[in-house]
Amino acid sequence: MIRHSVLEKTATAVRARIVFPVAAPPMFDGVVHIEGGRVVQVSPKPPAGVPLTDLGDVALFPGMVNAHTHLDLSDRKKRLGKPGTPMSDWVRMVINERTTPKKKLNAVNSGAMQSIRQGVTTLADIATYDPLELPTINGGPRSLRFHEVIGFSQARAPSAHSGLVKKLKRSKAEGAPKLDGAPMEGVAPHAPYTVSPPLLRNLVNSAAEWDVPVAFHLAESKEELDFLMTGAGGFQEILEERSMWDPWAVPRGSVPLDYLRILTRAPKALVIHGNYLERKELAFLARHRDSMSLVYCPRTHNFFQHDPYPLEIALSLGVRVALGTDSLASNPDLSVLNEMRIAAARHPRVPAEAILEMGTLAAAHAMGLGHLVGALSPGRYADMTAVPIPDGIPDIHTDILTAVLRDATPPCQTWLGGETVDGD
Numbered sequence: 001m002i003r004h005s006v007l008e009k010t011a012t013a014v015r016a017r018i019v020f021p022v023a024a025p026p027m028f029d030g031v032v033h034i035e036g037g038r039v040v041q042v043s044p045k046p047p048a049g050v051p052l053t054d055l056g057d058v059a060l061f062p063g064m065v066n067a068h069t070h071l072d073l074s075d076r077k078k079r080l081g082k083p084g085t086p087m088s089d090w091v092r093m094v095i096n097e098r099t100t101p102k103k104k105l106n107a108v109n110s111g112a113m114q115s116i117r118q119g120v121t122t123l124a125d126i127a128t129y130d131p132l133e134l135p136t137i138n139g140g141p142r143s144l145r146f147h148e149v150i151g152f153s154q155a156r157a158p159s160a161h162s163g164l165v166k167k168l169k170r171s172k173a174e175g176a177p178k179l180d181g182a183p184m185e186g187v188a189p190h191a192p193y194t195v196s197p198p199l200l201r202n203l204v205n206s207a208a209e210w211d212v213p214v215a216f217h218l219a220e221s222k223e224e225l226d227f228l229m230t231g232a233g234g235f236q237e238i239l240e241e242r243s244m245w246d247p248w249a250v251p252r253g254s255v256p257l258d259y260l261r262i263l264t265r266a267p268k269a270l271v272i273h274g275n276y277l278e279r280k281e282l283a284f285l286a287r288h289r290d291s292m293s294l295v296y297c298p299r300t301h302n303f304f305q306h307d308p309y310p311l312e313i314a315l316s317l318g319v320r321v322a323l324g325t326d327s328l329a330s331n332p333d334l335s336v337l338n339e340m341r342i343a344a345a346r347h348p349r350v351p352a353e354a355i356l357e358m359g360t361l362a363a364a365h366a367m368g369l370g371h372l373v374g375a376l377s378p379g380r381y382a383d384m385t386a387v388p389i390p391d392g393i394p395d396i397h398t399d400i401l402t403a404v405l406r407d408a409t410p411p412c413q414t415w416l417g418g419e420t421v422d423g424d
């Protein structure tokens with residue numbers, strides 16, 4: 001539900017004890033001037049003749065950007081499996097979950113509203129549902145929906161590819177979803193154990209042809225690396241069980257770099273997880289940072305008890321790293337702020353500002369939306385979230401950010417295009 005605190009085209013301003021524009025240094029007692037749903041400027045002085053709301057003791061951030069989730073699993077009350085569950089066992093549990101198309105759509109709506117309540121105003125969703133069936137919801141996050149594609153064997157690859165092309169054509173015929181000309185749909189080849197290299201190549205070529213982004217789970221588990229190397233293990237067993245196994249689909253001795261090379265042809269590629277990417281693969285991502293980004297999902301990474309995440313190496317090499325929550329099947333909530341908090345605790349040598357950027361502007365750039373959202377600067381949408389400042393901290397801006405990241409308080413107010421939204 002939208003509360004019409006700010007009407008379209010009217011001007012307004014909000015002041016906070018500290019504003020983090022992200023694309024510019026933090027500002028104490030900063031004022032965000034908004035007009036027609038967009039930021040006009042962030043300055044110390046309120047604009048003349050414009051109604052001003054003083055938010056008091058809060059830190060004001062751009063709306064958080066979630067670079068990876070599966071909203072169709074958002075009706076879950078708890079995660080699937082136990083911490084440390086092997087990835088292939090967990091994937092089997094996800095496959096065995098029974099649901100209906102209607103339940104999925106309800107879960108997507110529920111996840112969208114949960115996201116808003118957590119201050120997430122833009123997200124990248126992997127869609128196993130038909131986005132055209134979704135009822136319009138007012139006050140939901142800006143959602144880039146990636147059509148998921150699965151089809152491991154050579155026999156299934158052509159129909160998997162033509163199914164995707166059909167979806168893209170249909171959505172174009174109905175007016176492809178866009179945000180100021182930027183595509184809000186994409187292609188999600190699932191993972192190396194469900195999509196073979198030839199199919200991936202075809203899907204990426206189609207994404208390039210339609211000029212839409214690609215999201216691909218890669219190097220998530222050691223089991224996956226073993227599978228690529230040997231063609232054996234838990235993932236092979238799942239494929240066998242489902243009559244999808246094809247011993248010729250992946251050449252023995254394959255490595256994630258083979259897949260990264262294919263992804264370079266995508267207009268934008270989100271490499272999801274990358275928990276076990278090697279240094280040379282991270283360096284490859286850094287060289288392609290204009291189009292390729294790495295998406296780190298800190299709490300999902302913890303849940304599966306993976307080896308330490310190579311965040312410091314990735315950042316030092318210049319990789320664009322974004323944050324994602326992944327789904328409620330491996331994470332307790334859809335809060336990017338909580339992902340930042342865990343990332344800050346796990347990686348104390350990474351500056352708090354870098355972590356904030358990963359959950360805002362870097363994630364927006366990863367999705368091809370960095371010129372529209374992810375920062376509070378002139379011309380971008382006035383998507384914002386306010387977080388209460390914990391008591392008793394010194395008046396130094398970096399300390400406020402660190403204190404917010406050490407705290408557990410959720411956002412208290414969120415705006416989408418200058419209007420407050422409450423996720424109800």
Ligand SMILES: [Zn+2]
Nearest residue numbers: 070217272326
């Ligand atoms: Zn995922």
